[in-house]
Amino acid sequence: xxxxxxxxxxxxxxxxxxxxxxxxxxxxxxxxxxxxxxxxxxxxxxxxxxxxxxxxxxxxxxxxxxxxxxxxxxxxxxxxxxxxxxxxxxxxxxxxxxxxxxxxxxxxxxxxxxxxxxxxxxxxxxxxxxxxxxxxxxxxxxxxxxxxxxxxxxxxxxxxxxxxxxxxxxxxxxxxxxxxxxxxxxxxxxxxxxxxxxxxxxxxxxxxxxxxxxxxxxxxxxxxxxxxxxxxxxxxxxxxxxxxxxxxxxxxxxxxxxxxxxxxxxxxxxxxxxxxxxxxxxxxxxxxxxxxxxxxxxxxxxxxxxxxxxxxxxxxxxxxxxxxxx
Ligand SMILES: [Zn+2]
Numbered sequence: 001x002x003x004x005x006x007x008x009x010x011x012x013x014x015x016x017x018x019x020x021x022x023x024x025x026x027x028x029x030x031x032x033x034x035x036x037x038x039x040x041x042x043x044x045x046x047x048x049x050x051x052x053x054x055x056x057x058x059x060x061x062x063x064x065x066x067x068x069x070x071x072x073x074x075x076x077x078x079x080x081x082x083x084x085x086x087x088x089x090x091x092x093x094x095x096x097x098x099x100x101x102x103x104x105x106x107x108x109x110x111x112x113x114x115x116x117x118x119x120x121x122x123x124x125x126x127x128x129x130x131x132x133x134x135x136x137x138x139x140x141x142x143x144x145x146x147x148x149x150x151x152x153x154x155x156x157x158x159x160x161x162x163x164x165x166x167x168x169x170x171x172x173x174x175x176x177x178x179x180x181x182x183x184x185x186x187x188x189x190x191x192x193x194x195x196x197x198x199x200x201x202x203x204x205x206x207x208x209x210x211x212x213x214x215x216x217x218x219x220x221x222x223x224x225x226x227x228x229x230x231x232x233x234x235x236x237x238x239x240x241x242x243x244x245x246x247x248x249x250x251x252x253x254x255x256x257x258x259x260x261x262x263x264x265x266x267x268x269x270x271x272x273x274x275x276x277x278x279x280x281x282x283x284x285x286x287x288x289x290x291x292x293x294x295x296x297x298x299x300x301x302x303x304x305x306x307x308x309x310x311x312x313x314x315x316x317x318x319x320x321x322x323x324x325x326x
Contacts, residue, residue, distance in 0.1 A: 008143045009118035012100070014131040015147030017256050020181035024147075025096050025125045029053050029061060032123065033090040049090055060090035066102040069310060073106040080114040083122045092121045100126035101133035108135045115141045149178030159187055168193075175200065177260050199257050201281065207265075207297065207326055208285045216323035223254060224316035251315025255305040255322075262298045269294060293326070300325040 011028075013021040030043035030053045037043055043050050052058040062082055064075050079095055087093045097103070103111065115124065115138065126142065128134060152173055158180070159169040164187055175196045176183035186193045202223075206216055265282070269291055286294075304318035 009122055009124060010115050010138075010142030011123070011125045012131060012134065012139060012142050012144045013125060013127045013147060014129070014144060016129050016149075016179075018179040018181040019147040019149065020179070020184065021127045021147050022096070022098060023181055023184060025127060026053060026056075028125070029092075029094045029096070029123070032092050032094070033060075058088075058090070060087045060093050062093070062095040064095065064097045066099050069102060069312075071097065071100070071103040071107050073104070073110050076103065076107045076110040076114070080110065083114065083124070084119050087121060092123050094122070095124045097124065097126045100128040101130040103134070108138060112137050112141070150180055151178065155180065155183050159183060162187055171197075177264060179260070196257070199254070200261055203258055203261055204281050204285050206323070207289055207293075211326075213323065216326060217320060220316055220319035220323050223319055224251065224314070251318065252305065252308055254315070255301055255308065255318070259298065259301050259305065262294060262301060265289075266291075266294050266298065296325045297322065 011025075013025060015021060027043065030045070030050045031037060031041060033049045033053065034043035034047055035049070036047050045051075045054070049058070053061055056063060059082075062079055064071060064079055067075070079097075083093050083095060085093070097111075111124075112135065124142075126134065126138075131139065131144075155176055155178065156169060156173045159172055160166075164172070168187075172183055172186045172193065175193070176186060182196075186196060202219065205211060206219055265286055268282070269286055269289075300322045304313075304322050307313040308315060308318050
């Protein structure tokens with residue numbers, strides 16, 4: 001594989017949630033292993049290597065995710081041992097470390113050692129929304145790629161190029177709020193699109209002045225029950241997430257979704273036009289919702305998200321904390 005002679009051994013994909021980092025990581029792994037790339041270097045998506053990468057089922061692709069909100073040294077040692085073996089079938093042995101900031105200090109030290117002594121055709125991709133929690137020594141050894149939000153028109157053009165109906169394109173552009181990962185998810189699944197619409201309308205109902213505390217606590221209860229029963233299918237690396245409870249993943253996704261909308265509400269409130277103003281219900285509710293209340297709700301949602309990410313706080317308790325601020 002002469003064209004990959006100078007390929008770095010390590011990458012850091014950084015940026016907020018749902019900007020498509022995990023999707024790009026998988027496409028990248030496909031592109032360095034596919035033997036039938038087109039002349040733009042894009043993977044064919046059909047060969048056995050592309051297909052097994054898509055299904056996350058191949059011994060040459062290793063995926064590490066946190067167990068109990070931590071990536072431990074044992075996981076990294078295991079990864080290093082497997083990376084030191086020759087690829088079974090692919091050109092490269094690849095590893096994706098998702099939520100890499102959750103590596104504890106020992107795990108980071110072990111990873112640093114692996115990066116210092118790279119072996120043969122290996123590529124390690126770290127994905128994180130909190131790069132400052134990854135040690136400087138690691139960061140200085142790998143190639144950083146920053147992910148940001150896309151403009152409304154870029155998302156829209158992409159969706160139109162996929163042949164989606166115009167009405168659906170408008171809706172997905174609105175909901176995805178510049179996050180290509182969300183736009184791709186929603187364009188592939190009507191179920192997910194329906195769920196996102198419900199998320200937005202639930203949030204509007206909850207923050208509207210008419211909803212009392214009893215109603216909001218009822219909603220907190222039902223959200224946390226939904227998280228318990230519905231299976232988690234939102235994340236690209238879902239097969240690897242079994243160790244983490246579905247409930248906490250769902251709870252976090254709910255809070256992350258709310259934060260996106262709440263920030264849009266804030267922009268709308270200060271008169272910066274955003275995509276969300278297409279929803280008349282939003283405008284009506286926001287007219288009666290004071291600016292400082294939205295700020296308070298954002299702060300409460302951010303602390304709840306922090307608690308559910310870093311501790312074992314359950315999602316119902318976290319939601320109830322937010323409901324008290326509303
Ligand atoms: Zn292929």
